[in-house]
Amino acid sequence: MSLPNPAPRPDDEVDRLEAIWDPPKGWRFLSVVSNTYIGLFYIGAGILFFVLAGILALIMRTQLAVPDNDLVGHALFNQLFTVHGTMMMFLFAVPIVEAVAIFLLPNMLGARDLPFPRLSAYAFWAYFTGGLIFFSTLFFGLAPDGGWFFYPPLTSYEFSPGHNADFYLLGIGFIEISALAGAIEIVVGVMRTRAPGMSLDRIPIFAWAMLVFAGMVIIAFPALIVGTMLLEMERAFHWPFFIADKGGDALLWQHLFWFFGHPEVYIIFLPAAGMVSMMVPAMAGTPLVGYRLVVLALLATGFFSFGLWVHHMFATGLPKMSLGFFSAASMAVAIPSGIQVFAWIATIAAGKLRLTVPSLFVLGFLFIFTLGGLTGVMVAMVPYDWQVHDTYFVVAHLHYVLIGGAVFPLFGAFYFWAPLASSRPLSETLGRWAFGLMFVGVNVAFFPMHITGLLGMPRRVYTYPAGLGWDDLNMLSTVGAFMIAAGVAVFLLDVARNFRPNTKANAGNVWNASTLEWLPTGTYSVRSVPVITSRDPIWDQPNLVEDVTGGHYYLPGAPTGSRETIVTSPVEARPDYVQQIPGSSFAPMLAAFGTAGFFIALTVKMVVLSLAFGVVGVAAMIYWAWANDPGPTVEPTDVGGGLMLPVYMTGPKSHSWWAMISLILIVAMIFSSTVLSYFYLWLVNPDAWPPENVTLPAIGWPGLTGLVYLASSGLVVLSGVMVRRHGDHQGHVVPLLLALAVLLLLGASLIEVWTQYQAGLRPAAHSYGAIVYMVSVVQGQCVAVVMIMGLFTAARHIVGKLDGVRRVTLDNTALFWHYTVAQGIVGLLLVHLFPRLLGAE
Amino acid sequence: MSEPRFIPTVAYLLGGMIVWAGAFAGAYAVTALVCARRLGDAAVLGIGVLPFSVGLITIVALIATAIIAAVAYRRWPKPGDPDLPSFVQSMALFVALMAVLGIVWNAVPALFFATCA
Numbered sequence: 001m002s003l004p005n006p007a008p009r010p011d012d013e014v015d016r017l018e019a020i021w022d023p024p025k026g027w028r029f030l031s032v033v034s035n036t037y038i039g040l041f042y043i044g045a046g047i048l049f050f051v052l053a054g055i056l057a058l059i060m061r062t063q064l065a066v067p068d069n070d071l072v073g074h075a076l077f078n079q080l081f082t083v084h085g086t087m088m089m090f091l092f093a094v095p096i097v098e099a100v101a102i103f104l105l106p107n108m109l110g111a112r113d114l115p116f117p118r119l120s121a122y123a124f125w126a127y128f129t130g131g132l133i134f135f136s137t138l139f140f141g142l143a144p145d146g147g148w149f150f151y152p153p154l155t156s157y158e159f160s161p162g163h164n165a166d167f168y169l170l171g172i173g174f175i176e177i178s179a180l181a182g183a184i185e186i187v188v189g190v191m192r193t194r195a196p197g198m199s200l201d202r203i204p205i206f207a208w209a210m211l212v213f214a215g216m217v218i219i220a221f222p223a224l225i226v227g228t229m230l231l232e233m234e235r236a237f238h239w240p241f242f243i244a245d246k247g248g249d250a251l252l253w254q255h256l257f258w259f260f261g262h263p264e265v266y267i268i269f270l271p272a273a274g275m276v277s278m279m280v281p282a283m284a285g286t287p288l289v290g291y292r293l294v295v296l297a298l299l300a301t302g303f304f305s306f307g308l309w310v311h312h313m314f315a316t317g318l319p320k321m322s323l324g325f326f327s328a329a330s331m332a333v334a335i336p337s338g339i340q341v342f343a344w345i346a347t348i349a350a351g352k353l354r355l356t357v358p359s360l361f362v363l364g365f366l367f368i369f370t371l372g373g374l375t376g377v378m379v380a381m382v383p384y385d386w387q388v389h390d391t392y393f394v395v396a397h398l399h400y401v402l403i404g405g406a407v408f409p410l411f412g413a414f415y416f417w418a419p420l421a422s423s424r425p426l427s428e429t430l431g432r433w434a435f436g437l438m439f440v441g442v443n444v445a446f447f448p449m450h451i452t453g454l455l456g457m458p459r460r461v462y463t464y465p466a467g468l469g470w471d472d473l474n475m476l477s478t479v480g481a482f483m484i485a486a487g488v489a490v491f492l493l494d495v496a497r498n499f500r501p502n503t504k505a506n507a508g509n510v511w512n513a514s515t516l517e518w519l520p521t522g523t524y525s526v527r528s529v530p531v532i533t534s535r536d537p538i539w540d541q542p543n544l545v546e547d548v549t550g551g552h553y554y555l556p557g558a559p560t561g562s563r564e565t566i567v568t569s570p571v572e573a574r575p576d577y578v579q580q581i582p583g584s585s586f587a588p589m590l591a592a593f594g595t596a597g598f599f600i601a602l603t604v605k606m607v608v609l610s611l612a613f614g615v616v617g618v619a620a621m622i623y624w625a626w627a628n629d630p631g632p633t634v635e636p637t638d639v640g641g642g643l644m645l646p647v648y649m650t651g652p653k654s655h656s657w658w659a660m661i662s663l664i665l666i667v668a669m670i671f672s673s674t675v676l677s678y679f680y681l682w683l684v685n686p687d688a689w690p691p692e693n694v695t696l697p698a699i700g701w702p703g704l705t706g707l708v709y710l711a712s713s714g715l716v717v718l719s720g721v722m723v724r725r726h727g728d729h730q731g732h733v734v735p736l737l738l739a740l741a742v743l744l745l746l747g748a749s750l751i752e753v754w755t756q757y758q759a760g761l762r763p764a765a766h767s768y769g770a771i772v773y774m775v776s777v778v779q780g781q782c783v784a785v786v787m788i789m790g791l792f793t794a795a796r797h798i799v800g801k802l803d804g805v806r807r808v809t810l811d812n813t814a815l816f817w818h819y820t821v822a823q824g825i826v827g828l829l830l831v832h833l834f835p836r837l838l839g840a841e
Numbered sequence: 842m843s844e845p846r847f848i849p850t851v852a853y854l855l856g857g858m859i860v861w862a863g864a865f866a867g868a869y870a871v872t873a874l875v876c877a878r879r880l881g882d883a884a885v886l887g888i889g890v891l892p893f894s895v896g897l898i899t900i901v902a903l904i905a906t907a908i909i910a911a912v913a914y915r916r917w918p919k920p921g922d923p924d925l926p927s928f929v930q931s932m933a934l935f936v937a938l939m940a941v942l943g944i945v946w947n948a949v950p951a952l953f954f955a956t957c958a
Contacts, residue, residue: 201928292928296935303858304943307865319876319957321891324950325869332946336939569844572925683877 004640039103046096077462078145085148110195125592130174144168209274222669227256247767284351330380357431361412368404393453419507437487445480631806735794857940864902881957
C-alpha cells in the first residue's frame with residue numbers, strides 16, 4: 001500500500017509534537033497524566049507495596065521459624081497476616097498488572113496515550129495515598145486483623161468494635177475505585193484506540209488479556225463493593241445483614257466476597273499469562289503458535305472463573321449438589337489454562353529460545369504455576385478440600401499459583417520491557433542471580449507447606465507447640481522466605497544500578513521483538529500512527545520502523561495543537577475520528593486527595609472533616625470535567641493520504657459513550673449484587689418475608705414514585721430534542737428543564753424512603769428492612785451523581801459550552817440518567833411486588 | 842465491506858460462553874431454591890426434581906450451543922478467506938465447543954449425587 005504521507009515532513013513538526021507532549025518542568029512535573037509517566041509511577045508504587053508486604057511476611061516467618069516463639073504476639077500477628085494478604089492482593093497484584101498495561105498498551109496498540117489520562121492519574125494518586133495510609137495503620141495498632149477475606153461475624157461490631165475493621169472496609173474502597181477506573185480505561189483503549197488495520201485478529205495477546213481482565217473487573221469488583229457496603233452499614237448502623245438472630249446470614253458475605261474473590265485471582269493471572277505470550281515469541285524468535293486457541297483460553301478462563309467461587313466455601317455445609325457444580329467447574333477451568341501452557345511449549349519448540357533473564361522467569365513460571373495448578377485440582381475435590389481446608393496446604397497452593405502465575409511473569413516482564421523505559425537495559429548477570437534466588441527460595445519456602453498442612457498445621461496461627469512434626473518444616477519455609485527476599489533485593493540493586501528512566505532515548509528493541517511497543521518513541525509515543533497488516537508488524541512489514549519514525553503514516557503532526565490520537569472502530573480498526581486528549585493537570589491529584597481524605601475521615605467517624613474532604617474532591621472533579629468536551633475546535637482534518645477525520649464525536653461512536661456504557665455495566669452489577677442479596681436473604685427467611693410486624697406501603701406509592709422517575713427521564717429527553725433542534729438559540733429553557741428533572745429524580749428517591757419509613761419499616765430491626773433500605777441507598781448514590789451531572793450540564797448550557805453540535809456532555813448525562821431511572825423502577829418492582837407475589841399484604 | 846456491527850459480532854463470538862453462564866447460573870439457582878425450601882425429595886415426571894431441572898437446563902443449553910456451533914461450522918473459513926471474518930467464525934466455533942465441555946461437565950453432579958443433604 002502507498003504511504004499516507006510519503007513526502008519528507010517539515011523540520012519543526014517533531015519540535016511541535018514535543019512541545020505538546022513533554023511533561024512540565026520542576027515541581028509541576030507531578031501534574032503529569034500521560035501513560036508513560038503514570039505507568040512508571042504506578043509500577044514503582046506497586047513494587048514498593050510488594051516489598052512492604054513482603055517484609056511483613058518475613059516477620060511472620062521469623063515468628064514461625066521455631067515453636068513457641070514470642071517475637072510477635074497473637075494480636076500483632078493477626079494484623080500482620082491480614083495486612084500482608086490485603087496488600088499483596090489489593091495493593092500489589094491487581095494494581096501492578098494495571099500499571100504495566102497503562103504503561104504498555106498505548107504503545108503496543110499504536111496509540112499516543114490512553115483515552116482518559118487524567119482518570120489514570122486520579123486512579124494512581126488515590127491508590128498510592130490510600131495504600132500508604134492503609135499500610136501505616138500497622139504503626140498505630142489500627143491495622144485490620146480479620147484475615148484478608150474478613151468474615152463476619154468476627155469482623156462485625158460485636159467482635160471487632162475498634163476502627164481496625166473499618167480501615168479494611170473503607171481502605172479497600174480506594175483500590176476498588178482505582179481498579180474500576182483502570183478497567184474502564186483499558187476497555188475503551190483496547191477497543192477504540194488501536195492502529196488502523198489492527199483488527200480483532202491482530203491484537204497482541206497482552207491486549208486481549210487486558211481486555212478480558214477489564215471485563216472481569218467490571219463484573220467481579222461490584223460484588224465486593226456491595227459486600228463491604230453491607231458490612232460497613234452493619235458495623236456503623238447495626239443493619240443486620242450478617243447476624244443470624246435478626247434474619248441475616250454470615251454466608252451472604254462469603255458469597256459476595258468470593259464471587260469477587262475467585263475471579264480476582266484470574267484477574268491477576270490472565271494479564272501475567274498475556275505477558276508470557278508476548279515474551280515467549282520474542283525470545284524464541286517465532287510467532288506465537290495457536291494465537292486463536294490462546295484467545296479462546298483467555299475468554300474461556302474469564303467466563304469459567306465466575307463459576308468457581310463456592311470452592312472457597314466447601315466446608316460451610318452447603319447442599320452437596322451445589323458443591324458438585326463448583327467442583328466440576330473448578331476442574332473445567334484447568335483446560336483453558338492448559339491450552340495456554342501447551343501453546344507456549346509449542347512456540348518454544350517451533351523457535352530457538354534464547355535463555356535470557358525473561359526466559360528464565362518464564363520457565364520458572366511454567367514450573368511453579370503448573371505445580372500450583374495441580375494442587376488446585378486436588379483441592380477442587382470436595383472430600384480432599386475438607387481435609388486440607390484452612391491448613392497450610394492451601395497456603396502452599398495459593399502461593400504457588402500466585403507467585404508462579406503472577407510474580408514470576410511480572411519479574412520477567414520487568415526485565416523484558418525495561419529497555420522501553422530506560423536508557424539502559426537491566427543486567428543479565430544480576431537478573432540471573434535474582435531469578436535463581438527467587439526460584440529456589442519459592443520452592444524451599446512453600447513446598448514444605450504442603451506437608452505441614454497435611455500434618456495438620458492450621459492457617460493463621462501465630463505459634464505452635466513443639467513435637468508435632470512441624471518444627472523443621474517451618475524452619476525450612478523461613479529459610480526459603482529469606483532466600484526470596486534476597487532475590488528481590490538483588491533485583492532492586494539491579495534497578496538502582498541500571499534503570500535510568502528516559503522517555504526520549506530508551507535502550508531500543510534489544511530483543512528484536514515484533515510488536516508496536518518496540519517502535520522508536522518519544523514523549524509523544526509513536527511519531528506517526530502506522531497501518532497494521534500483521535500480528536507481528538515489525539517482523540512482517542518491511543520498512544515499518546523507518547516509515548513510522550519518518551512521519552510517513554497517519555497523524556505525524558498535531559492538527560488541533562493539542563495532544564491527539566486516532567480513535568478507530570472496534571472490530572476492524574478503521575479510523576473514526578481524532579480524539580483531543582487532555583494534558584497535564586493537578587485536578588486529578590487533588591480529586592484523589594479529596595477522595596482519600598473523605599474515606600479516611602469517615603473511617604474514624606470524623607464526619608464533618610470527611611464532608612469537607614468530599615467537597616474538595618467533588619469540586620476538583622467538576623473543575624477537571626469542565627475542561628472536557630472541547631467541541632470541534634478545528635474542521636475535519638487530513639491526517640494523511642487524503643483521509644479526512646473529524647476531531648469531535650458524540651453518540652455511540654464516541655469513546656466517552658463507551659466509557660459511560662462501561663460505567664453503567666459496573667453500576668448495574670452493583671445493583672444486581674444488591675438484588676441478589678435481597679433474594680438470598682429471602683431464601684434464608686422463609687417465614688419472615690416480610691417479618692410479622694411489617695406492613696407493605698400501599699401500592700399507589702411506588703406507582704407515584706415510578707411516574708415521577710419517568711417524568712424526570714422525559715424532561716431529559718425533551719432537553720436533548722431541544723438542544724439538537726435549536727442549537728443554542730433557546731435561552732435558558734434547557735437549564736430549567738434539567739434543573740426540574742434533577743428535582744424530580746431526587747424527589748422520587750426520597751418518596752420511596754419516606755413511604756417505607758411511614759409504613760414502619762426500620763433497617764436495624766431485621767435483615768428485611770436492612771436490604772430494602774439498601775436498595776434505596778444504592779439508588780441514592782446514583783441519584784446523587786446524576787444530580788451533579790445534571791446541574792453541570794445545565795451550567796455548560798448557560799455559559800454556551802453546550803449546543804446542537806457540541807453535546808457530548810448532555811448525551812452522556814442523559815445515558816446515565818435513563819439508566820438510573822430504569823434502575824430505580826426495577827428497585828421499586830423488587831421491594832414492592834416481590835413480597836406481594838409471595839402473598840404478603 | 843463495512844465495519845461489522847459490534848454487539849451482534851461480540852454476542853456471536855461469545856455466544857457459547859454466554860449460554861454456559863446462563864445454564865450454570867440457572868442450575869445453581871434452582872438447586873439453591875429447591876434445597877433452601879426443603880423440596881429436594883419432590884419428583885417431576887418420576888424423576889427427582891434436582892436431576893430433572895439440571896437435565897432440562899443442560900439439554901436447552903446444549904441445543905443453543907449446538908446451533909451456534911453449527912452456524913459457525915457452516916461458515917468455517919476456506920483458504921483465501923479474509924482474515925477477520927475467518928477469525929470471528931473460528932472463534933465462535935471454538936468458544937461453543939469449549940462451552941459444550943463446560944455445560945456437560947457441570948451436569949455430571951446431577952447424575953451422581955442429586956441431593957440436598
